[in-house]
Amino acid sequence: MATPVATIAFERAQLDDACWVDVARGFVGGLGHDPSEVYAAVRDGIAWQQGRVFRYERWIDEPRMGGMLRQGQQAPHIVLDETRRAIERHYGVGFGGCSFAYYRDHSDSMGLHRDRDMRWLDDTLIALLVLGDRRPFHLRPRANRYDHDAPHRGATVDVAPGHGDLIVMGGACQDRWEHGVPRPATPTGGRISAQWRWTSRQGRPVVGASYRAPRHFSRSR
Template sequence: MDLFSSHDDNKAVDSLVINGEFMQTGYPAHVHEDGKGVVIEIPDGRLYYAPHYFTESQSDGYLQTLLACDGINPDCHDWHNEDSINTLPFRYIRWQQDQVTMFGKTHNLPRLSAWYGDDDKPYTYSGITLQPKPWNDPLIALREALLPICKRGFNSVLLNWYRSGNDHISWHTDAEPELGPNPLIASINFGESRRFLLRRKEDHKIKLEIPLHHGSVLVMAGALQHHWQHSVPKQAKVKGNRINLTFRNIKG
């Protein structure tokens, strides 16, 4: 399957590497052998970044599938004021509104989520334990699309739905014990472009920003999760939906 569709796309990938560095950041980079993305070498980690790994038509199709809900147009619906997310008739993904308790108060997370994977692989983060829902055809197809890059399968995927630029995720690492040492995390993005930020845990002045577009893929590898935090900040001007899927392996 040809996921990358045109000569112009190849030019766009080539332009990400300038004098052997990723977008003049000082971090060594080179075009991956697949021609679809670049490899970025950062201290204690490695990134693969393809700004348009999937074609626009494929990306449109996946976005519609992941948000499909009987009787609702996802592009027009006011999802932020929807009180029944957990009971709506979504066709493929059982989206839910998770909550966290801090300082004695319970708050909705500023995004919606879903956890899919092998039936014996629950996942706990920020005090929330997610029980996996079974794999379906769209998620299996996306998992298989990552095989040429990652050279491995995944037993779980966390989906986050950012309903607008007001939805976000704060600084964190994906270093939970059940992910094992030096986990490989593969991220697929559909919908609105959003900023993805990385910073060194021991020196927050050391940062890297990568724009995640409709159909992009970002893979984080090596010891990155132990030395770098990442976030998706608020962007008030962004009005549309963005879906992020992070494929991972739960150990044990």
């Protein structure tokens, strides 16, 4: 079935001369689907695992669940295939498998970080299809990363994607900016993000392990 992506507007917020985030509000509705059906299918169809991060020399539980669909694996809802095809057409690059994060309620969160496991960070695309309750999605220039006492810990942009919205961080966003899903000010229900990543592999790869790296590359340290 043809994906009617031409009818879906991508609005670009330019973060600086090399970094941007595209926001397509109502993306799932624009594909002709009900985001609540997609949320339920993904929540019930993904084998969720407790996320783990390596911090302060030990493994700790990450306050959210994670999941993965490798390329070619059957997706729990056709919207996942349609979204991948739509972003491949829109950006003219190929995305591989899809990873997922599940914030069961407001007490789950993801701290400000960069997706350093992409390694080549000068030109990347990180596409996030968001389902469930709207929560803040903060972007912080790396220059503000020690501003812990500033409002929002130095984050200056909140794109706050809601149920069925798609956001895409692009350009040098993983080099110069951090992003995160903080705890919201008021209680919420569940939120799921489906995530596709691409890097141009141009420029200098980052060296050294990030706190996320052990989860992806090795558990023995």
